[in-house]
Amino acid sequence: MTTIEDVAKLTGYSRATVSRVINNYPYVSEEKRRKVLQAMEQLGYVPNSIARQLRTRINETIGVLIPRLSNPFFSKLVDSMESIAAENGFQVIVCQTRSEKSRELLYLNWLKTRQMGGVIMASSENDWDVIKEYRAFGPIIFCNEYPPHTEAPIICLDQHKGGYIGTKHLIERGHTKIAHCYAGSQFTNIRERFTGQKQALEECGLELREEWIFKDAYDTQDGRRIYYEMMALENRPDGVFTSSDEVALGILAEARKNHTKVPEELAVLGFDDQPIAELVYPSISTVHQPVEKMGKAAIELMISLLKGEREPRQQVIELPLHLVIREST
Amino acid sequence: MTTIEDVAKLTGYSRATVSRVINNYPYVSEEKRRKVLQAMEQLGYVPNSIARQLRTRINETIGVLIPRLSNPFFSKLVDSMESIAAENGFQVIVCQTRSEKSRELLYLNWLKTRQMGGVIMASSENDWDVIKEYRAFGPIIFCNEYPPHTEAPIICLDQHKGGYIGTKHLIERGHTKIAHCYAGSQFTNIRERFTGQKQALEECGLELREEWIFKDAYDTQDGRRIYYEMMALENRPDGVFTSSDEVALGILAEARKNHTKVPEELAVLGFDDQPIAELVYPSISTVHQPVEKMGKAAIELMISLLKGEREPRQQVIELPLHLVIREST
DNA sequence: AATAACTTTGAAAACGATTTCACTAATGGT
DNA sequence: ACCATTAGTGAAATCGTTTTCAAAGTTATT
Numbered sequence: 056m057t058t059i060e061d062v063a064k065l066t067g068y069s070r071a072t073v074s075r076v077i078n079n080y081p082y083v084s085e086e087k088r089r090k091v092l093q094a095m096e097q098l099g100y101v102p103n104s105i106a107r108q109l110r111t112r113i114n115e116t117i118g119v120l121i122p123r124l125s126n127p128f129f130s131k132l133v134d135s136m137e138s139i140a141a142e143n144g145f146q147v148i149v150c151q152t153r154s155e156k157s158r159e160l161l162y163l164n165w166l167k168t169r170q171m172g173g174v175i176m177a178s179s180e181n182d183w184d185v186i187k188e189y190r191a192f193g194p195i196i197f198c199n200e201y202p203p204h205t206e207a208p209i210i211c212l213d214q215h216k217g218g219y220i221g222t223k224h225l226i227e228r229g230h231t232k233i234a235h236c237y238a239g240s241q242f243t244n245i246r247e248r249f250t251g252q253k254q255a256l257e258e259c260g261l262e263l264r265e266e267w268i269f270k271d272a273y274d275t276q277d278g279r280r281i282y283y284e285m286m287a288l289e290n291r292p293d294g295v296f297t298s299s300d301e302v303a304l305g306i307l308a309e310a311r312k313n314h315t316k317v318p319e320e321l322a323v324l325g326f327d328d329q330p331i332a333e334l335v336y337p338s339i340s341t342v343h344q345p346v347e348k349m350g351k352a353a354i355e356l357m358i359s360l361l362k363g364e365r366e367p368r369q370q371v372i373e374l375p376l377h378l379v380i381r382e383s384t
Numbered sequence: 385m386t387t388i389e390d391v392a393k394l395t396g397y398s399r400a401t402v403s404r405v406i407n408n409y410p411y412v413s414e415e416k417r418r419k420v421l422q423a424m425e426q427l428g429y430v431p432n433s434i435a436r437q438l439r440t441r442i443n444e445t446i447g448v449l450i451p452r453l454s455n456p457f458f459s460k461l462v463d464s465m466e467s468i469a470a471e472n473g474f475q476v477i478v479c480q481t482r483s484e485k486s487r488e489l490l491y492l493n494w495l496k497t498r499q500m501g502g503v504i505m506a507s508s509e510n511d512w513d514v515i516k517e518y519r520a521f522g523p524i525i526f527c528n529e530y531p532p533h534t535e536a537p538i539i540c541l542d543q544h545k546g547g548y549i550g551t552k553h554l555i556e557r558g559h560t561k562i563a564h565c566y567a568g569s570q571f572t573n574i575r576e577r578f579t580g581q582k583q584a585l586e587e588c589g590l591e592l593r594e595e596w597i598f599k600d601a602y603d604t605q606d607g608r609r610i611y612y613e614m615m616a617l618e619n620r621p622d623g624v625f626t627s628s629d630e631v632a633l634g635i636l637a638e639a640r641k642n643h644t645k646v647p648e649e650l651a652v653l654g655f656d657d658q659p660i661a662e663l664v665y666p667s668i669s670t671v672h673q674p675v676e677k678m679g680k681a682a683i684e685l686m687i688s689l690l691k692g693e694r695e696p697r698q699q700v701i702e703l704p705l706h707l708v709i710r711e712s713t
Numbered sequence: 714a715a716t717a718a719c720t721t722t723g724a725a726a727a728c729g730a731t732t733t734c735a736c737t738a739a740t741g742g743t
Numbered sequence: 744a745c746c747a748t749t750a751g752t753g754a755a756a757t758c759g760t761t762t763t764c765a766a767a768g769t770t771a772t773t
Contacts, residue, residue: 056521058759069723074761082721104497105443106759109434109728116445116477116499123463130459134452137478141490146499148445148475149466161470168433170445170475192385275663308663334604334637335664387729398753403731411751435729438758 114172218251230294278305443501547580607634
């Protein structure tokens with residue numbers, strides 16, 4: 056492996072001079088610069104980023120914490136983040152917490168060990184009091200989901216509005232008994248979809264029965280289960296606000312199998328607006344989340360924090376959601 | 385930030401002794417070990433992995449090259465890899481080449497700069513002659529796709545068989561005019577699906593017309609386009625072997641819209657067996673790829689290479705494919 | 714002509730760990 | 744009682760960079 060020393064030896068100059076050329080410092084004579092560059096070329100020299108990181112304490116890897124990559128919402132999010140990171144010479148490390156507190160902490164620990172320079176939390180299981188201790192080792196920002204009392208930069212979506220406009224739409228279509236599905240922690244901001252739904256219902260004088268609230272709604276399989284749970288009820292809902300397009304898809308698959316008429320007997324509203332939403336039959340009405348924009352905003356903020364162009368300060372950047380009406384409602 | 389020096393000072397021992405405790409070396413008295421551990425705890429000391437990497441030359445980050453993460457096949461693949469990597473204390477860096485040669489090289493260059501210890505190529509655009517130069521900087525293995533003449537460990541699937549059994553199935557269902565879709569490079573092993581299809585057709589005395597071969601079939605949008613291209617033909621195919629479930633989905637979406645009877649008028653065979661394949665209507669017959677197993681095998685091999693437990697040698701580990709019959713054929 | 718202000722350079726000190734080496738102390742086998 | 748081995752320890756070298764510092768050379772300013 057060739058080092059800066061080899062380049063120095065070949066040219067006859069010092070390591071310092073070579074380093075100055077590499078880093079484009081001023082105060083290097085044109086002749087030396089030329090010769091150094093030529094020697095680097097000749098030797099196929101490339102700086103060792105590990106040594107550089109040790110000396111400069113600048114770390115250009117960003118950890119992105121998500122529940123799992125096979126969830127399309129998150130793979131899309133990481134996709135958009137990685138694209139921009141790479142453009143800027145930054146690296147993205149995938150950290151799948153599988154929604155486990157302990158795994159989340161394990162990854163945060165990589166901040167301590169300097170394996171990553173900063174962390175973007177796109178899901179969060181631990182309380183802010185626990186997470187905040189890690190800030191000492193690098194910037195932490197939240198993207199999409201965050202726990203209460205978070206004092207850190209936050210990029211998120213207006214979940215309350217999502218719950219509100221979705222429910223309002225179901226009501227306008229004539230549905231009155233509207234179920235709610237939620238996934239994961241009840242304690243993060245995602246929960247505001249629920250308050251949004253409640254507000255919409257209250258404004259129209261409709262009730263939300265306890266038995267119409269379904270938890271642990273993560274994926275298609277959960278959607279299938281929830282379909283049967285709904286159908287088993289004495290007082291069945293005639294509309295359902297789901298926590299993701301996948302849950303909606305699971306419900307719709309079972310509805311078709313059991314000849315439940317959609318949307319007449321059961322209107323199903325998705326969340327996310329994933330590509331499949333418009334491809335399946337019936338296509339899924341859903342709340343569109345601007346995933347790409349959110350990822351872009353988060354990674355750009357992180358990059359400027361790592362470059363030291365900005366100080367992390369508590370701020371909430373909220374991106375808009377909108378409704379996409381298709382066949383399932 | 386606390387360093388090993390701080391721990392040494394607090395305990396009164398040397399850095400060497402502290403290092404021995406950290407790395408569980410023998411030849412440290414029980415008493416000192418205890419005291420060092422206690423001091424580490426007290427100071428909240430965590431070793432700096434950058435410094436460690438510089439000295440030991442052991443790099444525990446693995447780059448995974450894929451076209452894009454939002455393709456479910458690849459997000460699933462990276463998912464399975466990351467899970468096992470994390471268990472072993474390794475990190476996974478996502479590298480989205482977007483199927484561009486130049487981006488692939490950019491990422492491979494991170495091997496030179498020591499930003500990653502090894503590379504798993506799950507897609508490959510460049511020729512082996514170009515890629516092989518990078519082996520000097522760390523192990524490179526191929527997973528799923530590889531260029532001709534590759535002399536490196538390869539984990540892959542029996543693509544030829546995939547093409548063969550898929551086509552055989554379509555023929556058995558009574559279809560005789562079977563189109564083929566392919567994505568990406570014509571020069572990697574993925575292309576063997578085509579030879580598999582040809583073999584099956586030849587065995588049954590069927591022809592494959594030039595106009596039935598569709599290229600650039602990556603996603604749903606391409607599927608839609610291909611549907612119309614097929615329907616525009618004088619001599620329409622009555623079955624199509626697609627390059628992925630997503631392409632199949634695109635074709636099926638347009639078929640429904642245009643009242644083309646599936647599978648009678650047009651049988652559609654997917655590839656991958658993604659979760660959506662069984663959820664949509666009609667559900668998609670497809671060739672199941674054991675993505676998880678493949679990812680596991682690749683990452684485990686890479687980890688043992690990086691640990692120095694094995695030498696990289698040219699070998700091909702081929703995992704089996706099988707057919708899943710549903711409604712679209 | 715003297716002084717100030719830049720340019721240009723290399724030696725050496727970081728960065729924070731691991732590892733080699735030399736040394737001493739303790740133990741075991743004869 | 745001797746030698747050989749094993750345990751236990753710390754000083755110093757090392758990994759490959761960047762950066763500080765001092766010094767020397769050059770140009771500009773008075």
